[in-house]
Structures are given as C-alpha cells and as structure tokens.
Amino acid sequence: MKKFLLLFFLAGTTCGHAQDIMVTELEFMGLKRTKESFLRRLVKVRPNTPYDSLKVVGDVERLKRLPGIANASHEVKAENDNVIVKYIIEENFTLIPGLRIATANDGSFAYRVSAFEFNLFGNNQLLGGFYERNVFDSYGFFWEHPFLFSDKVGIGFGYQNVTTQEPIFFEEGDKDYRFNSEMFEGKLIFSFSFNHEAEIGASLVKESYLFEGEDPLPNRPLELEADKIMYRLAYRYVDLDIDYQYFDGVLSEFTGQYIQFLNGDEPAENFLKSFLSLRNDFIHYKKLGKKGNWASRFRLAAAIGNEDSPFAPFTLDNQLNIRGVGNTVDRGTAAIVLNTEYRHTFYEKGWFVVQGNAFVDAGSWRTPGEDFSQLFDGSSTRLYPGLGIRFIHKRIFNAVFRLDYGFGIGNDTTNGIVFGIGQYF
Incomplete structure (x- = not known):
C-alpha cells in the first residue's frame, strides 16, 4: 500500500518538484562503450535531490539525441519513500x-x-x-x-x-x-x-x-x-x-x-x-x-x-x-x-x-x-x-x-x- 501511494504521488509531480520524495540513486543500464561518468555530467537529475519527473523526461530526450545512443528510456523504482531513477540505454554503432x-x-x-x-x-x-x-x-x-x-x-x-x-x-x-x-x-x-x-x-x-x-x-x-x-x-x-x-x-x-x-x-x-x-x-x-x-x-x-x-x-x-x-x-x-x-x-x-x-x-x-x-x-x-x-x-x-x-x-x-x-x- 505504501508503494502504491508513493507511485500515485510521483504521477502528480509533472509540474514541479516533489518536496518529500528524494532521488537516492541514479543508475545507467546497457552501457558498453559510452562512459557513465560522461552521461552523469549531462543529465540534470542528481542523487540526493528532489525527484522531478520533468527533468527525467528531459534527460531521456537529451540522451536520445546523442550520436552514441540509439534509444533511451527510464524506470523509477520506489525505495523507502524515495526513488531510484534508472536510465536504460541502447547504444549505437558509431x-x-x-x-x-x-x-x-x-x-x-x-x-x-x-x-x-x-x-x-x-x-x-x-x-x-x-x-x-x-x-x-x-x-x-x-x-x-x-x-x-x-x-x-x-x-x-x-x-x-x-x-x-x-x-x-x-x-x-x-x-x-x-x-x-x-x-x-x-x-x-x-x-x-x-x-x-x-x-x-x-x-x-x-x-x-x-x-x-x-x-x-x-x-x-x-x-x-x-x-x-x-x-x-x-x-x-x-x-x-x-x-x-x-x-x-x-x-x-x-x-x-x-x-x-x-x-x-x-x-x-x-x-x-x-x-x-x-x-x-x-x-x-x-x-x-x-x-x-x-x-x-x-x-x-x-x-x-x-x-x-x-x-x-x-x-x-x-x-x-x-x-x-x-x-x-x-x-x-x-x-x-x-x-x-x-x-x-x-x-x-x-x-x-x-x-x-x-x-x-x-x-x-x-x-x-x-x-x-x-x-x-x-x-x-x-x-x-x-x-x-x-x-x-x-x-x-x-x-x-x-x-x-x-x-x-x-x-x-x-x-x-x-x-x-x-x-x-
């Protein structure tokens, strides 16, 4: 029930910051050639900051524009009243x-x-x-x-x-x-x-x-x-x-x-x-x-x-x-x-x-x-x-x-x- 309420609250944060929900961790999945440290410099979502769904969506679109990335998506996982944001990357041959x-x-x-x-x-x-x-x-x-x-x-x-x-x-x-x-x-x-x-x-x-x-x-x-x-x-x-x-x-x-x-x-x-x-x-x-x-x-x-x-x-x-x-x-x-x-x-x-x-x-x-x-x-x-x-x-x-x-x-x-x-x- 707690996770359901948390996800319901996340769905309502598309127009601003969620004051009580923090991003505890940021993960990148599917990387082979692209450096994770490079992507962390580019994205706007940061660990230990308030969760903002608009920033997450913006990050995904920016990642998809990079020549090294064929497609990108994201997952948000609830954890102890906070969230883990995962970016799922499909790389291009470049x-x-x-x-x-x-x-x-x-x-x-x-x-x-x-x-x-x-x-x-x-x-x-x-x-x-x-x-x-x-x-x-x-x-x-x-x-x-x-x-x-x-x-x-x-x-x-x-x-x-x-x-x-x-x-x-x-x-x-x-x-x-x-x-x-x-x-x-x-x-x-x-x-x-x-x-x-x-x-x-x-x-x-x-x-x-x-x-x-x-x-x-x-x-x-x-x-x-x-x-x-x-x-x-x-x-x-x-x-x-x-x-x-x-x-x-x-x-x-x-x-x-x-x-x-x-x-x-x-x-x-x-x-x-x-x-x-x-x-x-x-x-x-x-x-x-x-x-x-x-x-x-x-x-x-x-x-x-x-x-x-x-x-x-x-x-x-x-x-x-x-x-x-x-x-x-x-x-x-x-x-x-x-x-x-x-x-x-x-x-x-x-x-x-x-x-x-x-x-x-x-x-x-x-x-x-x-x-x-x-x-x-x-x-x-x-x-x-x-x-x-x-x-x-x-x-x-x-x-x-x-x-x-x-x-x-x-x-x-x-x-x-x-x-x-x-x-x-």
Missing part, C-alpha cells in the same frame, strides 16, 4: 563509413568516401575525414569535442582542401572554372540548455578560380586568387522527440557568416568582394499514426554585399536543395526553398527498416544582379516532385541509405536520381 556517388560537372564519375567516429573515447567526440574525387582530388579532417570543458561548452577544429570543377554563370553564358579552397577552421560549441545550442567560429581560407577549357569570355577573368577569413555564428533551437526513424517536433537553425577578403589580385578585387551570408532552416516533423512521418524544411537565404558577383554563394544542387535537378545547375545571391515529404515504414523487423517516401521540392533563386522580386516572379522557380526509398539500420548512427528520383515540372527541366546517406533533412 564508426561509420560513408560513400557518395554522383556524376561530375564534366560528365565523369565522381565519388566521396569517408569514415567518422561519433563516440570517440565513449564521450561522443567526433573524429573523421573524407576523400573526394570530383574531376579533381579533395580531402578533409575534423575533430569535435562538444563537451570538453563542461556539459555546456566544447570545441572543434577542421581542415579541408577542396578542388572541384565549378560552372560560373555569366550573362554571356556559363563557363567552367577549377575552384580550390584550402580552409582551417576552429569553433566553440555551446549547449546552453535542453533546447538551445550555438557555435561561434572562424576560418582562414585561401581561395582560387582558374578558367578551364577553350573560348574564354571577353572581359571575364581567367584566374582569381584571394585570401579571406570567415566569421561564423550558428544558433539552433531543438525541440524533438526521437523514436528510432520517427521524429516529432521542430528544429530551427540560423547560420550567419561574414566573409572578409583580406587580399587578392586585381581581378579578384573586382569579383570576390566581402559580404554577409544569412541562412535559416526551419524544419517541422509530425508523427502520423504508427508508421507515418511528415517532414518539411523551409529555407531562407540571402547574401548582402556581393549582389552583382557571378561567384554567388548559394547553388542549386541535387544534394543540397532540389532532388533531380542535377549537380550545380545554377548560382544565386538569395534563395527560398521548401522541401516536404511523407515517409512511411513498409517493413520493420529487429534492427532493419524499409521506408518509402513521396516528396515535393520547390525553390527559387535570385541570380546575380537581380532584385529580390525575382524570388517571387516565377522566372527562377523550380518544382520537383518525386519518390524515394530508405534502408535503415536502427542501431547504427545515421545509417539511412536513401535513393530518390525527382521529376522536373516545366520547360527545359530534367529528371534524376539522388543517392546519399542520412535523411535528406
């Missing part, structure tokens, strides 16, 4: 190889291979790198420790040397350039609370464009070189309930960058100007029934200070915004993009899931030299509905193998297959 296959802008075979560990040393450090062949060779390395200094502050570093063939869209026509960017990045990572995260960082970049091909355009540069520094601020609001492949809630991410060119040759000073880049992604997820998930992403992006430069920062691309449109089809100095899709689980057994999806991708771009009104006049609008399939491993972090086919609507449109790892958004 050493993830990656492969992306595409067609390069010159029609050749392009690929990207990578390997990332998302739970290094059992405290959710990230370590990894990639090699890419996209006409030319590219590579990069990354390390992040989001909780190095405390449960709220971490750090990250990265190096990339990227060389690609990029089409640049001049008024007289598009021409291919060999683009190279060598970048060193450092950043501070903040987890202010359960819902609020931020990053502040800077990157030193050495950038160049070299004309590739025949018949250069008159009065257009054959080569550009410049050094620049990029200051970056990112803020995320996260309110998600995650249950394996199902998401419910919202995520909003704002990214602001100021790109300052430090020095360059004379052509670079005319075409590569310092500018401010702003982008916000608002993502909404809704669980529908037992097997459905509706997901939508609304993106707004704008560049201020380089409105006339053909070397615009926002690209129209298969992998970034419109599935089926092709690789680097166009560039813009502002963009509005809406991606919406319905995901349905057709088969699920143990760790394996087969999920299908039907989507609509739509967007418009402001081309260099045009006004913001171009975003709404229909001249640069793209509309691509499509279908896709997902093969999901529930216990490997981000192990979603996706294949989508987008159908272009309108004149001079294309159709195309897009392959990747991880959900599109």
Whole structure:
C-alpha cells in the first residue's frame, strides 16, 4: 500500500518538484562503450535531490539525441519513500563509413568516401575525414569535442582542401572554372540548455578560380586568387522527440557568416568582394499514426554585399536543395526553398527498416544582379516532385541509405536520381 501511494504521488509531480520524495540513486543500464561518468555530467537529475519527473523526461530526450545512443528510456523504482531513477540505454554503432556517388560537372564519375567516429573515447567526440574525387582530388579532417570543458561548452577544429570543377554563370553564358579552397577552421560549441545550442567560429581560407577549357569570355577573368577569413555564428533551437526513424517536433537553425577578403589580385578585387551570408532552416516533423512521418524544411537565404558577383554563394544542387535537378545547375545571391515529404515504414523487423517516401521540392533563386522580386516572379522557380526509398539500420548512427528520383515540372527541366546517406533533412 505504501508503494502504491508513493507511485500515485510521483504521477502528480509533472509540474514541479516533489518536496518529500528524494532521488537516492541514479543508475545507467546497457552501457558498453559510452562512459557513465560522461552521461552523469549531462543529465540534470542528481542523487540526493528532489525527484522531478520533468527533468527525467528531459534527460531521456537529451540522451536520445546523442550520436552514441540509439534509444533511451527510464524506470523509477520506489525505495523507502524515495526513488531510484534508472536510465536504460541502447547504444549505437558509431564508426561509420560513408560513400557518395554522383556524376561530375564534366560528365565523369565522381565519388566521396569517408569514415567518422561519433563516440570517440565513449564521450561522443567526433573524429573523421573524407576523400573526394570530383574531376579533381579533395580531402578533409575534423575533430569535435562538444563537451570538453563542461556539459555546456566544447570545441572543434577542421581542415579541408577542396578542388572541384565549378560552372560560373555569366550573362554571356556559363563557363567552367577549377575552384580550390584550402580552409582551417576552429569553433566553440555551446549547449546552453535542453533546447538551445550555438557555435561561434572562424576560418582562414585561401581561395582560387582558374578558367578551364577553350573560348574564354571577353572581359571575364581567367584566374582569381584571394585570401579571406570567415566569421561564423550558428544558433539552433531543438525541440524533438526521437523514436528510432520517427521524429516529432521542430528544429530551427540560423547560420550567419561574414566573409572578409583580406587580399587578392586585381581581378579578384573586382569579383570576390566581402559580404554577409544569412541562412535559416526551419524544419517541422509530425508523427502520423504508427508508421507515418511528415517532414518539411523551409529555407531562407540571402547574401548582402556581393549582389552583382557571378561567384554567388548559394547553388542549386541535387544534394543540397532540389532532388533531380542535377549537380550545380545554377548560382544565386538569395534563395527560398521548401522541401516536404511523407515517409512511411513498409517493413520493420529487429534492427532493419524499409521506408518509402513521396516528396515535393520547390525553390527559387535570385541570380546575380537581380532584385529580390525575382524570388517571387516565377522566372527562377523550380518544382520537383518525386519518390524515394530508405534502408535503415536502427542501431547504427545515421545509417539511412536513401535513393530518390525527382521529376522536373516545366520547360527545359530534367529528371534524376539522388543517392546519399542520412535523411535528406
């Protein structure tokens, strides 16, 4: 009878602290690679403090967001008028190889291979790198420790040397350039609370464009070189309930960058100007029934200070915004993009899931030299509905193998297959 009264009292504590019920012990079950000491730093429930069911629920959701954890739940056990809180953990496999296959802008075979560990040393450090062949060779390395200094502050570093063939869209026509960017990045990572995260960082970049091909355009540069520094601020609001492949809630991410060119040759000073880049992604997820998930992403992006430069920062691309449109089809100095899709689980057994999806991708771009009104006049609008399939491993972090086919609507449109790892958004 005493235990029944205690559990009845616990059920009524969802709006505040239980003054008489204390957490006498905190336990973690199911840990293999993840360090218990690391999780104790992150959770808000502490031994010898009043029991708060809202904190327990919040801890479970935060644990489920960690790359090293596939799922989490909790149990509350009554003991001598107090409670023992148990967190039951199901870990992810976190050493993830990656492969992306595409067609390069010159029609050749392009690929990207990578390997990332998302739970290094059992405290959710990230370590990894990639090699890419996209006409030319590219590579990069990354390390992040989001909780190095405390449960709220971490750090990250990265190096990339990227060389690609990029089409640049001049008024007289598009021409291919060999683009190279060598970048060193450092950043501070903040987890202010359960819902609020931020990053502040800077990157030193050495950038160049070299004309590739025949018949250069008159009065257009054959080569550009410049050094620049990029200051970056990112803020995320996260309110998600995650249950394996199902998401419910919202995520909003704002990214602001100021790109300052430090020095360059004379052509670079005319075409590569310092500018401010702003982008916000608002993502909404809704669980529908037992097997459905509706997901939508609304993106707004704008560049201020380089409105006339053909070397615009926002690209129209298969992998970034419109599935089926092709690789680097166009560039813009502002963009509005809406991606919406319905995901349905057709088969699920143990760790394996087969999920299908039907989507609509739509967007418009402001081309260099045009006004913001171009975003709404229909001249640069793209509309691509499509279908896709997902093969999901529930216990490997981000192990979603996706294949989508987008159908272009309108004149001079294309159709195309897009392959990747991880959900599109």
